[in-house]
Ligand SMILES: [Zn+2]
């Protein structure tokens with residue numbers, strides 16, 4: 001694995017290129033942008049409110065995104081969508097955009113867009129927004145990405161999902177926001193790269209640093225974990241656990 005600075009358009013092919021747009025929790029610890037990362041310049045995992053801004057800082061063309069996968073509807077993971085969708089309207093996007101997310105993804109996204117920027121064209125005006133609603137165990141394919149959704153435990157008021165994603169034979173697991181739970185342990189099995197949203201403050205609704213060894217222990221021995229959603233110091237890693245910062249770029 002090589003770790004390099006941000007700034008280049010991630011490529012296709014046999015690599016997994018992860019660019020972390022935001023690595024903070026919902027209170028923006030240390031001024032970090034909120035949760036989002038891009039894989040191979042094409043697949044956006046969660047849409048934190050600063051996702052568009054961070055894409056432009058990293059000189060990644062937002063129009064290259066083809067698929068957005070949303071883990072749950074907390075604002076730090078979801079409220080970046082209206083800015084992205086406005087960008088696509090302003091820039092005259094023509095390519096279809098696939099948006100994958102929990103039950104209610106279409107109604108919630110369209111309602112949020114209507115609140116944020118009333119009067120934009122409907123979902124099939126100009127470029128088309130195509131929605132896929134997931135549930136536990138639902139799998140599918142979107143623009144070269146095979147995905148399977150795993151329901152994880154986070155807060156009682158919202159359902160949350162992690163994703164196992166395979167791109168050109170390479171497999172990534174994204175936890176979403178989760179405590180240590182059966183769904184998360186099923187998710188990380190067979191994945192080469194784990195992106196784990198974590199809390200180092202003993203927060204009861206997120207994975208704790210002390211849970212990392214258990215999670216990594218359920219993944220293949222060669223797997224690398226990357227910790228994100230950082231909310232404090234002390235999220236230290238071993239050789240196979242890295243801690244991401246905003247605009248970090250990992251290639252596997
Ligand atoms: Zn959350």
Ligand SMILES: [Zn+2]
Nearest residue numbers: 026074076177
């Ligand atoms: Zn969160």
